[in-house]
Amino acid sequence: MSHFVDRRLNGKNRSAVNRQRFLHRFKDQLKRAVADAMTGRSITDVDSGEKVSIPTKDISEPTFAHGPGGRREAIHPGNKEFAAGDRIARPKGGGGGGGKQASQDGEGQDDFVFELSRDEFLDLFFEDLALPDLVKTQLARIPEWKTVRAGFTQTGVPANINIVRSLKGALARRTALGATYRRRLHEAERELEELLARDGEQAPGVVELKEEIRRLRFKLDAIPFIDTFDLRYNNRIRQPKPSTQAVMFCIMDVSGSMDQERKDLAKRFFTLLYLFLTRNYERIEVVFIRHHTVAKEVDEHEFFYSRETGGTVVSSALTLMADIVRSRYPSGAWNIYAAQASDGDNWQDDSPGCREILLERIMPFVQYFAYVEITPDRHQSLWEEYLAVQTQCKHFAMQEIGGAEDIYPVFRELFKRRVT
């Protein structure tokens, strides 16, 4: 009549497709949620899943239903003091009398919150950055491991047996275990030989010696040719792919003209560079330098969220960066990356100086220097000077960006080198 079926080994994720469809359908809302999440996150913390929420009304599935109003009689349990004919005030917020109805109308519900996986999150994050697919896969890649040989072990699977090693071990063991017998055997054989040569077969002791020789031979034969004790297995361990350390300089103009919107755009620019670096380097340090007329090294929060006003002297930041590089990050041990965001504003006489500092004190030491000018009114002298730098240095990239989709081209050169 009944039978049991064990389905535990059947695939789980039967709902994976439906989940994907759901995410696809609410992409716009999710993207907004991801963008919000990004503003709340540190740029070094972009690499994990995220809880996102969508307003319930956006994803509800409508049906024909009754709304509030009209006349309805409801039954509830747990009467304590009511008598027939009592009149009570209408409870607010749909509790008590109308509790059930209120939830049917979908009013007063919380947002629909759920968790995006890391991959889903990155997908959405990359989306409007217009990254080529190959780059996306590179960025989304889990750090790679390589398997390297690490000597030999005494346990393992048969496929990994190292024959030469095992037989060497066996030989050594046989030699060691048999040594005393073999020595005695050689002695006994020599004695027997002497005895036979001297006295012939009938000499006393011959029988005993023969017996001893027989016993010793037997003992030597009993030593196994190979024993589990001898087995050696190739040992392999996983090592992270060789990687070195990198330092990333984020330089941003925080003069009054950089509003929050521009800063958010800059943040995404920095985040992308950071993500790229995490794929390639085991350890990354981030240095934040903000400047108006003077430059200062700050922490991330202050970098993005505190406001200052005043003029702009870009060279102050570049000088500070060069100093920090010299004192803390010798270029032999560190890969140095720099990203600078600004609205292009600079004190007129300062710009030529910037070019000099860049060419002499910075570009020789860094792997890559990326500069973005965010929605400038018009290009100023800084842009011209930087253009001159670009012609001289291949690892200098600059771009004017009006929106998130312009960020990627800045890195194009950088990624291209990695991809090929």
Next chain:
Amino acid sequence: MTERALISEGSEWTFPLLETYEREIARIAHEVFGLDTYPNQIEVITAEQMMDAYSSVGMPIGYQHWSFGKQFVATEKNYRRGQMGLAYEIVINSNPCIAYLMEENTVTMQALVIAHACYGHNSFFKGNYLFRTWTAADSIIDYLVFARRYVAQCEERYGVEAVEELLDSCHALMNQGVDRYKRPAPLSMAKEQARQRERADYLQSQVNDLWRTLPARPGAPEAAHEERFPPEPQENLLYFIEKHAPLLEPWQREIVRIVRKIAQYFYPQRQTQVMNEGWATFWHYTILNRLYDEGKVSDGFMMEFLQSHTNVVFQPDFDTPWYNGINPYALGFAMWTDLKRICESPTEEDRRWFPELADSDWRKTFDFAMRNFKDESFIAQYLSPKLIRDFKLFAVLDDDREDTLEITAIHDDAGYRRIRQALADQYNLGSREPNIQVWNVDRRGDRSLTLRHSVYNRRPLASGTTFEMMKHLYRLWGFTVRLEAVDENGKTSLVSEVRRH
């Protein structure tokens, strides 16, 4: 005859152990209590698989749609947070009756689920008239396989988006996609597939015929007495759309049909929640107690079982923060238990209220009640004054013309009947869901479709969703759709309209 030895000690389960429990439970269910069931197919699954099953509304095989993904995401979130234990069981109304046991459960819980689902629900599915009439347990799995394949094929051929839009609209109308009175023909995959193409061609030709119109004579006034179409109002909107929507392609009609069939399959479940859950709960309680009386399970087993059982049948009062309506398990279990009590040891009051039940054989009464009622009629028939007192039920009248709510009845002599009637009405899908029917199609003119909402107790449609719904209807119909409300005095007013440009 039966040995008095514990079946198991400890909480770990093994397959042989489950089989032993199943055998014992089956023996008690069939031989002692005479339950009639489909054969069982009991599947052991993991928690993840349970979430999968959960999110496809209990269909073992479903077509793909984002709404199931949403369900899954929500279930997963709740489960992770530990807000919600997963359901102990999912049971599918099919033959053989498929029930899922979750790997993580203890042996006690597995036994409880076997008794609850494989003998409680199973016998209800097999016996109750709604299930017998509306669902074909023999062929539902086949039909779901067919539906899944068909939808997948359509996605390949016409694009995921087109299919998704169509399914969205159909899902929205699911509640209006059931026949409430007409008996459907049984489904089976073989027949469905064989007839499907034929039906598609035929349907399309019928539709074309319907819309073949004579060129309008210029100057001639509109025919004064055009025959109304449909001649009678139609309650099954999806059926009407499937058969008569002018612009749908044959494959779209087939998908409308699939959603309609599935809605119909679930329709009995929505009408028998209290009865069905109460029935299953009553039987797991009765069967496991019997096992205990026979000395086959230990005190520890019973303690664990009773703890889950009491959780399930707990009814919070209306003024507690966790009150969320009447718990169907609590009400159902109490009603069946009370019914047994009335049969076995009736009081004076019971004799007055239920003269035909008092001192009858409870098993026969149970069988009759299980077979011939749904929630609404079951409550109207069997809710006893004692239960009304036990639950301390009271009726609240909420009339938007009054400033205050009125308590119209409480658990006293004057109130029993009114409470019983009002509670039964609360489970009447007909009054719970708005009554919307196809009223007219302007065949000669703009092909517009007019629906009518018969307003009951002046209850309006929800303002937020109605326009959304009209857009879904428009997507299916393809021409102007409008919704009128008819109030109790017969006065008609336009509620919403989506015009074709």
